[in-house]
Structure formats: C-alpha cells, structure tokens
Amino acid sequence: MNRYSYKKLSIVLMSIAVLGSVLTGCGTSSKVSAGTSLTNTASASPKQLVFYSAQGYDDAMAKAFQAKTGIKVQLVDMSTGPLAAKIEAEKSNSHWDVAWFDGDATMQALDNEGLLMQGWAPKDASNLTQLGQSLVPADKAYYPTGVTAAAAIGVNSKLLPRSEYPKDWNDLLKPTFKNALAMNNPSVSGPTFPYVAGMLNLMGDTQGKQFFTSLKGNGMKVGETNDVEIKSLLNGQVKAVTIQDSALVAAKADGNPIDIIYPSSGVFTLPGVIAINKKAPNAQTAKQFVEFVLSPEGQKVMLDPKNGGGDSYFNPIINGVEGSSLRQSDGINWLKVDPVKSAQNENDIKKWFNDAIIH
Structure with missing residues (x-):
C-alpha cells in the first residue's frame, strides 16, 4: 500500500x-x-x-x-x-x-x-x-x-437584490455578506470536505486557506447540516449559504425563495x-x-x-x-477533486479547518 x-x-x-x-x-x-x-x-x-x-x-x-x-x-x-x-x-x-x-x-x-x-x-x-x-x-x-456540486451558492431572493448576487467565490468576501454567510463543518458534513479540499486546490493551498480565513474574518457562520443552513437562510439570519446544490434544489422545489448560483470559476x-x-x-x-x-x-x-x-x-x-x-x-463549470490526493490530505485539512476557522 x-x-x-x-x-x-x-x-x-x-x-x-x-x-x-x-x-x-x-x-x-x-x-x-x-x-x-x-x-x-x-x-x-x-x-x-x-x-x-x-x-x-x-x-x-x-x-x-x-x-x-x-x-x-x-x-x-x-x-x-x-x-x-x-x-x-x-x-x-x-x-x-x-x-x-x-x-x-x-x-x-x-x-x-x-x-x-x-x-x-x-x-x-x-x-x-x-x-x-x-x-x-x-x-x-x-x-x-x-x-x-459539493457546494454552490444559495441566496435568499427576498433578502438580496439581484444586483448584489455573487458571481464567483471571492464575491462572498464583499461587505454585502458581512455576518451574512454560512457553510458547514467539513468534519461533520460529507459534501463540505470536497468543497474545502477543492478550493485549496483551485486557489492553491496558501491562498485557499486565506480565502476561508477571510470569510471567517467577514463573520461567516459554520454549522453542521444542510437543513440548519437552509433554515438560517430562510429566516433571514444569513443572506447566502455554500452547501451541496441538491439540498438547495430540494428546498427551492418546496417553494422557498432560493436562487442557486454556480460560481464562474467552477464548482467541485x-x-x-x-x-x-x-x-x-x-x-x-x-x-x-x-x-x-x-x-x-x-x-x-x-x-x-x-x-x-x-x-x-x-x-x-x-x-x-x-x-x-x-x-x-x-x-456549470465542473471541477474534479482528485480523490487520491483528497484522501491523503483529509485529516490534515479537517484539522486545519477546525483549528483556524471554527476555533
């Protein structure tokens, strides 16, 4: 082995x-x-x-x-x-x-x-x-x-004007999303790990980690399940979430005011x-x-x-x-997350996220 x-x-x-x-x-x-x-x-x-x-x-x-x-x-x-x-x-x-x-x-x-x-x-x-x-x-x-998609961007269409919709991942760092963005913990949510690992690959390890650190600095909230994040989005606690797209589609199918955005640089x-x-x-x-x-x-x-x-x-x-x-x-710009590399680095990435973003 x-x-x-x-x-x-x-x-x-x-x-x-x-x-x-x-x-x-x-x-x-x-x-x-x-x-x-x-x-x-x-x-x-x-x-x-x-x-x-x-x-x-x-x-x-x-x-x-x-x-x-x-x-x-x-x-x-x-x-x-x-x-x-x-x-x-x-x-x-x-x-x-x-x-x-x-x-x-x-x-x-x-x-x-x-x-x-x-x-x-x-x-x-x-x-x-x-x-x-x-x-x-x-x-x-x-x-x-x-x-x-391991993660797409879901927005509450009643809370966010279309002119302020994010087009790419870095748009989530704008003041519009100050204390108004949520994602899941990659150590708990299965789809969130390939999202985090994919961002580190897309941006490079250093810049990818800085991206999440900056989101934290902008007041990003970290939860554990899609249901919790969608509830936060619908009750106005946040304006946007980054979670698995199928969960967003299912919530929209139930008649909720959710629009789904696939960032231009790609989804994983x-x-x-x-x-x-x-x-x-x-x-x-x-x-x-x-x-x-x-x-x-x-x-x-x-x-x-x-x-x-x-x-x-x-x-x-x-x-x-x-x-x-x-x-x-x-x-949709689909980006593959290398499963071999992801499995190799899984423990290290989850530990870093826990130490640097959650705590």
Missing part, C-alpha cells in the same frame, strides 16, 4: 464514523438496521444480493431490481462514514456485494485497501458522458452514478459512486445490479423525488438521461 498505511486509513474511516455524515439513506424495505450483523448464510445464495448503501433512493432501487430479476436484495442502510467504517472492519470476513454512497475520496480509500473489484466495466460504461468518464478511476474499481464534483466487493459472495449478481443502476430504467428510479427526496436532484452523467427541470444542467 504505497499511499496509505492500514493505520492511517483506519483512523480516517473511524473518525468519519464518529463524526457521522449528512448523506443518509432513507429506505425501509428489505433493510437491515445499522447495528445488525449479517452472517455468511445471508449472502450464500446466488439469487441474493447484500447491498450496503447511503443513498436516499436505495430502498426504491432494491425493490425495482428485485421486481425485475426476482433476486432478493438485503439492504444495509447507513450514513456514509459508518458504512465505510463497517466495510473496513469486515475486511477479513466481508458479507457485502455492492456498496453505494456519495464521495469518491472515501471510495478511493477503500480501493487503496484492496477491498474493491478492479478492472470490470459495466456493459453500458461507454454511455457515460464526458464528465462521467472523467470520474471513472484508472483501475475501474468504482463507477459514478450521478453528480452534484461530488459523485455518487458504486463498487463491487473484491470478495463479493455474489459477484455476478452484483455486476447485474450495477448495470441496472446505470441503465435508463435504474436512473428513472433515482430521479424520482418520491424515492430519493433531495438525493434525487442530481445531475445525470449518462447520455440520454435527463435530470430534473428544477436544477441547472448547462453552463
């Missing part, structure tokens, strides 16, 4: 588990609770699939796949951090076939541990868009299923990623499931807010698949 020691990865994953994540799946059917252990018997049959997930539409996807194929799906639904830690803890006696959550840095860390099947391509992998293709790792250990990709266990008890069934997820039929399940809530407001990365009309699809 040339990039990660076992000890370092364990610390990263377990610390994520303790802090938790906002990316929480909400399925209920064919589901095993977070604290339930699976036995080898549960995944012994080739007509079963053990599915670890942190996606809002995972239960609906499990039901759709089971209805189509007759294959029983056993869903373990948890938030991303605890799910990754569970996979790590079970590495010597793994029970899962497929894992699915948001965040390629976390999935890359599992890949570096040698836990994922490499070198396999779904039959329709060539149908990924250019953005989708760019998110496939060289070893083909996991595949993107959709993408959101937060892909949903799906992978197969290197030691999958049901490898062929797992491949069939991944192909179903990436098919137009599977994407339709994902894109229905009745199935996924806010998670359904993602940007499709499969040719011919249309996303929600409520979210912007064109004119």
